[in-house]
C-alpha cells in the first residue's frame with residue numbers, strides 16, 4: 001500500500017512535471033509563432049509601402065497631417081502594371097467634350113453663389129513640373145485594413161442596382177444609396193457639379209461618399225466601374241476629412257482596381273491635384289456653399305477614360321485596356337450618395353449622407369448635384385434623358401430631382417440615417 005502510494009505519488013509528480021514542461025513549451029512556441037507571423041506581417045506591410053510610395057523629388061507636409069510626395073510622372077504606380085511597361089504617357093486628351101452648361105454661364109443670385117475649392121496641402125507648397133502629387137501611404141493606413149491585400153480596395157460590391165433592389169445584396173453589405181441614374185443608351189462620359197460637405201460618420205468602418213459611377217457590363221462578376229467624387233472614410237484615411245477620390249474595377253470589386261493611386265492603373269498627368277487628399281473648404285449649414293465639378297469622358301481617338309476636376313485640372317486617365325465593357329462605352333451612369341450602415345447596436349447607423357439633411361430642405365441645407373450631363377455618341381455633353389432615382393430606404397436617405405435654367409438637371413439627396421422613421 002505504502003510502496004504503491006509512494007510509487008503513485010512519484011508518478012503523479014512526474015506527470016505534473018511533464019504537464020508543466022508541455023505547457024511551458026506550448027507557451028513558448030505559441031508566442032514564437034505569434035512573433036513570427038507578426039514579423040512576417042511587418043515585412044509584408046513594408047514591402048507594400050515600398051511598392052506604393054515611390055521615391056519623391058520633393059515632399060510637402062499638409063496641415064491635415066498628410067504627406068504629399070511629388071513623384072516624377074514616369075515613376076508613378078501605374079507603370080508597375082505589366083501592360084504599361086512601354087506606355088507613352090498622353091500629356092492631354094485628344095478631345096474635350098463641350099456642352100451647354102459651361103461653368104461660366106452660371107447665373108446665380110449672390111446668395112447662391114458657390115465658391116472655388118482647393119486642396120489643403122496647397123497651403124504648404126507646390127509640386128514641380130513633370131511630377132505628380134501622391135498622398136503618401138503610412139504604415140497605420142495599411143494596418144487599419146483587414147489585410148495588406150485588401151488595402152485600398154472596396155470590401156463589397158457597392159454599385160446600387162436600381163429597380164431590382166436585391167434585398168440580399170442590400171442586407172449583406174449594409175451599403176445604402178440615394179442616386180439618380182440613366183440607362184438604356186451608350187454613354188461616353190458624365191459630368192456633374194457636386195456640393196461638398198463633411199458628413200458625420202458614426203463608426204470608423206463606415207463611410208459616406210458622393211460620386212459619379214460610369215458603368216459597363218452586367219451587374220454580375222464582370223461589372224466595369226469608374227467612380228469619382230468626394231468621401232469621408234476613417235478606415236481608409238485615418239480621419240474624418242472630406243477627400244477627393246477615384247475608384248475603378250473591371251470585375252465587380254474583386255481582384256482588379258482600387259481607390260486613387262493605390263494600385264497600378266490610373267495614369268495621372270496633373271501636378272496640382274492629389275487624389276485622396278483633403279478638399280477645403282466644405283459647405284456649412286445655412287451658410288457658404290462649395291462644390292466641385294467632375295467630368296469623366298472617353299477619348300474617342302485613344303479610347304482612354306479621362307477625368308477632369310473643376311474647370312482647370314485634367315487629372316489623367318484610365319487606359320482602356322484595364323476594362324472589358326468600358327472599352328466600348330458605358331451602359332449606365334449613376335450620380336449620388338452611398339454610405340455603409342453597419343447597424344451598430346442593431347439600430348440603423350446615424351452616419352450622414354450628403355449634408356445629413358433630407359432633400360426637401362433645399363439649398364444651403366441639403367446636398368446637391370447640379371448640371372448633371374452625359375457625353376453622347378457624338379462626344380457632346382447633353383442633358384440626361386429619363387433621369388431615374390433609386391434609394392433603398394427613403395426614410396433614411398432620400399433623393400429628389402428637378403431642372404431649371406441655372407442648374408440644368410439637378411437633385412438634392414442625402415439624410416441623417418437613424419431617426420424616428422429609420423430606426
Ligand SMILES: *[C@@H]1O[C@H](CO)[C@@H](O)[C@H](O)[C@H]1NC(C)=O
Nearest residue numbers: 165166167168170171172392
Ligand atoms: C434585412 O435583414 C433583416 C434581418 O436580418 C430583416 O428584418 C430585413 O427585412 C432585411 N431587409 C431587407 C431589405 O431584406
Ligand SMILES: *[C@@H]1O[C@H](CO)[C@@H](O)[C@H](O)[C@H]1NC(C)=O
Nearest residue numbers: 200201202203234238239240
Ligand atoms: C471622427 O468622428 C467621430 C464621430 O463622428 C469621432 O468619434 C472620431 O474620433 C473622429 N475621428 C478622428 C480621427 O477625428
